[in-house]
Amino acid sequence: MHPRHGRRRTRNCISGRTMAYSPAQDTLTHPGAEVLTSSEVSRLQALQAFNAKLVCMNVDDSSYQEVINGLHRVLGYDACALLLADPETGDLVLKASHGYPDLDPGLRLSSDDPISVHAQAYSEEYLVNIDNLFTAVGCKPLDKSFGSNLILPISGNRGPLGVIDFASRAVETFDAREISMCSMLVDQLTYSLENMRLVGELSSSRDAVIRGMALLAEIRDNHIKGHLNRICAYAGYLAGCLQERPGFREVTPAFIEMIQRAAALHDVGKVGIPDSILLKPGKLTEAEFGVMRSHTVLGAELLEDLMADFGSYGMIIMGRDVARYHHEWWDGNGYPAGVAGLDIPLSARIVAITDVYDALTSKRVYKDAWSFEDTKAEMVSKSGIQFDPELLEIFLAKPRNLERIAKKYPD
Numbered sequence: 212m213h214p215r216h217g218r219r220r221t222r223n224c225i226s227g228r229t230m231a232y233s234p235a236q237d238t239l240t241h242p243g244a245e246v247l248t249s250s251e252v253s254r255l256q257a258l259q260a261f262n263a264k265l266v267c268m269n270v271d272d273s274s275y276q277e278v279i280n281g282l283h284r285v286l287g288y289d290a291c292a293l294l295l296a297d298p299e300t301g302d303l304v305l306k307a308s309h310g311y312p313d314l315d316p317g318l319r320l321s322s323d324d325p326i327s328v329h330a331q332a333y334s335e336e337y338l339v340n341i342d343n344l345f346t347a348v349g350c351k352p353l354d355k356s357f358g359s360n361l362i363l364p365i366s367g368n369r370g371p372l373g374v375i376d377f378a379s380r381a382v383e384t385f386d387a388r389e390i391s392m393c394s395m396l397v398d399q400l401t402y403s404l405e406n407m408r409l410v411g412e413l414s415s416s417r418d419a420v421i422r423g424m425a426l427l428a429e430i431r432d433n434h435i436k437g438h439l440n441r442i443c444a445y446a447g448y449l450a451g452c453l454q455e456r457p458g459f460r461e462v463t464p465a466f467i468e469m470i471q472r473a474a475a476l477h478d479v480g481k482v483g484i485p486d487s488i489l490l491k492p493g494k495l496t497e498a499e500f501g502v503m504r505s506h507t508v509l510g511a512e513l514l515e516d517l518m519a520d521f522g523s524y525g526m527i528i529m530g531r532d533v534a535r536y537h538h539e540w541w542d543g544n545g546y547p548a549g550v551a552g553l554d555i556p557l558s559a560r561i562v563a564i565t566d567v568y569d570a571l572t573s574k575r576v577y578k579d580a581w582s583f584e585d586t587k588a589e590m591v592s593k594s595g596i597q598f599d600p601e602l603l604e605i606f607l608a609k610p611r612n613l614e615r616i617a618k619k620y621p622d
């Protein structure tokens with residue numbers, strides 16, 4: 212018998228009333244209230260955990276798996292699977308499953324598969340496949356060894372997001388009561404997926420605007436195609452090498468992700484440097500150098516203004532540090548403030564290395580690309596002077612990895 216068969220559950224058990232748990236009776240009671248059995252209490256706890264998981268859900272496979280595990284704990288069916296629509300093709304792609312030992316982890320149902328078609332057609336209603344209904348709608352169950360299936364579409368505001376499949380070894384498991392319970396949970400999941408999509412879109416547009424600013428500055432300064440992409444990738448690579456090394460506790464996955472975007476902002480302040488100085492072909496005078504050096508402060512101030520108007524968040528704070536400090540030297544002889552050593556933010560010490568490395572190894576109008584050996588010799592001669600010696604050594608240790616990045620983002 213299916214574990215859920217024969218259960219009696221009163222719907223108003225799930226309410227906001229304060230109740231007391233009585234271990235002696237193994238029930239949850241409140242004067243004048245209905246009694247909750249220990250299994251009801253466990254289910255409420257599972258539901259609570261499921262909701263908590265939805266609140267902090269991320270767009271990644273382990274998050275999806277936790278959600279599916281949570282659904283399994285709340286509903287108790289033998290198997291369930293989450294398939295999300297590929298926004299490009301409309302195919303349904305398996306993201307997570309529970310209780311389906313033989314399911315291909317790379318399962319992809321094309322957009323003309325009956326399950327996909329019905330998910331679209333029934334976006335406002337249940338796509339219900341109870342027992343022989345599978346045959347009626349022409350869908351094949353994900354696993355034929357189960358006795359009954361229920362497939363519910365996950366429908367966002369802009370159309371289908373995917374489907375959830377529930378399966379039971381018993382036949383005729385999914386009556387109206389079960390379907391309503393499942394659809395309630397799937398609705399909650401839908402809100403979370405919609406929110407994640409909106410947040411993703413917002414942060415992509417925000418990143419695009421910020422990247423646009425960085426590109427504008429680069430374009431004015433004899434933009435070298437690929438430079439921004441390369442230094443961002445080099446910075447992410449170096450940060451990745453630092454993760455879990457002693458002394459680099461601040462290097463978390465979030466730090467690595469942020470620096471790959473924040474590095475692009477290093478020269479954003481060049482938008483404020485007059486063309487007569489920025490594009491001057493000959494040598495700059497000392498006064499002109501002073502103006503040129505101000506791109507660090509200008510960039511930091513520009514990002515601070517943005518933060519004042521639109522709020523600060525990790526990537527912009529890091530971008531501000533990178534802009535202000537990327538010409539500071541390890542020995543304190545850099546600009547604009549002459550900050551030294553570990554007082555220079557780690558993000559800026561990383562970008563200081565990757566910016567110079569890319570400048571030396573790239574071809575410019577006035578010079579050929581330097582070889583790795585020549586670049587290494589030049590930079591090592593400035594180790595402990597211009598560059599953080601530990602970071603420089605780690606960065607230059609595996610030239611193949613650097614070559615791979617350079618090849619990925621050519622000029």
Ligand SMILES: [Fe+2]
Binds near residue numbers: 477
């Ligand atoms: Fe700069």
Ligand SMILES: [Fe+2]
Binds near residue numbers: 438477478
């Ligand atoms: Fe640069």
